[in-house]
Amino acid sequence: MKHSIFRKSIFLLAACCLCCAAFAIQPIKTLIITGQNNHNWKVSHVAIEQILENSGLFDVDLAISPSAGQDMSGFVLDFKPYLLVVLDYNGDAWPKETNDGFLEFVRNGGGVVIYHAADNAFSNWPAFNQICALGGWENRDENSGPYVYWKDGQLVKDYSAGVGGSHGRQHEYVLNGRDAQHPVMKGLPTRWKHAQDELYDRMRGPGNVKDLLYSAFSEKSTGGSGREEPLVFTVDYGKARIFHLMLGHAGESLENNPAMQCTGFQVLLLRGSEWAATGAVTQAVPDDFPTESTVSLRKNYKK
Numbered sequence: 001m002k003h004s005i006f007r008k009s010i011f012l013l014a015a016c017c018l019c020c021a022a023f024a025i026q027p028i029k030t031l032i033i034t035g036q037n038n039h040n041w042k043v044s045h046v047a048i049e050q051i052l053e054n055s056g057l058f059d060v061d062l063a064i065s066p067s068a069g070q071d072m073s074g075f076v077l078d079f080k081p082y083l084l085v086v087l088d089y090n091g092d093a094w095p096k097e098t099n100d101g102f103l104e105f106v107r108n109g110g111g112v113v114i115y116h117a118a119d120n121a122f123s124n125w126p127a128f129n130q131i132c133a134l135g136g137w138e139n140r141d142e143n144s145g146p147y148v149y150w151k152d153g154q155l156v157k158d159y160s161a162g163v164g165g166s167h168g169r170q171h172e173y174v175l176n177g178r179d180a181q182h183p184v185m186k187g188l189p190t191r192w193k194h195a196q197d198e199l200y201d202r203m204r205g206p207g208n209v210k211d212l213l214y215s216a217f218s219e220k221s222t223g224g225s226g227r228e229e230p231l232v233f234t235v236d237y238g239k240a241r242i243f244h245l246m247l248g249h250a251g252e253s254l255e256n257n258p259a260m261q262c263t264g265f266q267v268l269l270l271r272g273s274e275w276a277a278t279g280a281v282t283q284a285v286p287d288d289f290p291t292e293s294t295v296s297l298r299k300n301y302k303k
């Protein structure tokens with residue numbers, strides 16, 4: 001059987017006269033790729049789909065791969081209908097047609113969101129690692145590129161030997177804004193408290209971070225690196241708009257999923273997705289955004 005792609009048609013204008021059409025906002029055609037992950041992808045891709053669709057800004061299709069170890073040759077994806085691809089995939093290699101189609105999409109300026117463990121994938125695919133800028137696990141080490149972290153007011157590259165990718169125990173932590181002017185960031189607080197989540201550290205890769213948006217300090221007391229780690233950033237890759245969001249470790253169910261129920265996570269996913277697809281952010285800063293001392297949750301994945 002072929003892979004599953006679920007398409008939904010939204011007839012926003014069905015009951016509307018033609019004169020309204022010129023003023024209607026077209027939802028952003030989005031493809032979420034999932035189906036294999038060392039994470040709970042059955043929860044994460046539904047949460048992402050709900051967050052995006054509940055905003056009214058996105059029209060989401062799902063590409064769900066065969067299970068790990070199964071024949072991947074039929075998992076051939078057509079990227080042409082989409083303005084945005086959200087990667088929630090960490091698994092077996094895609095067929096060459098899909099790799100080539102994805103690279104063509106990205107190199108033609110397509111929008112991409114790299115979500116959490118998607119940056120663990122494909123450690124031996126150089127172009128994919130350029131698209132992520134930083135990744136972890138899957139045998140990454142000094143041969144994958146430098147560590148990149150925030151030190152003395154700037155991002156530094158550290159070529160010392162060691163593993164690529166780690167995290168301490170899950171906990172709540174404060175995000176530190178590093179770029180108040182980027183469209184994703186305008187109006188968002190410089191410091192806000194994220195709900196319980198992993199804090200990725202010691203990631204490595206080509207390191208072609210374009211704009212660092214948020215970092216967080218990885219405390220050694222929680223099993224972390226003792227460094228200020230880049231967690232939300234854009235990637236310098238030709239004319240592509242790539243938004244890399246390392247937050248959002250999936251919980252056991254949609255109901256128990258604090259890292260993705262965090263309002264800060266959801267707002268960053270929404271703003272980063274719109275920016276990646278269009279280059280602009282039209283969303284107002286919501287009044288339920290977390291503060292430096294108070295976590296905020298949207299348990300139903302909508303405001």
Ligand SMILES: [Zn+2]
Binds near residue numbers: 039116117198249250
């Ligand atoms: Zn995780």
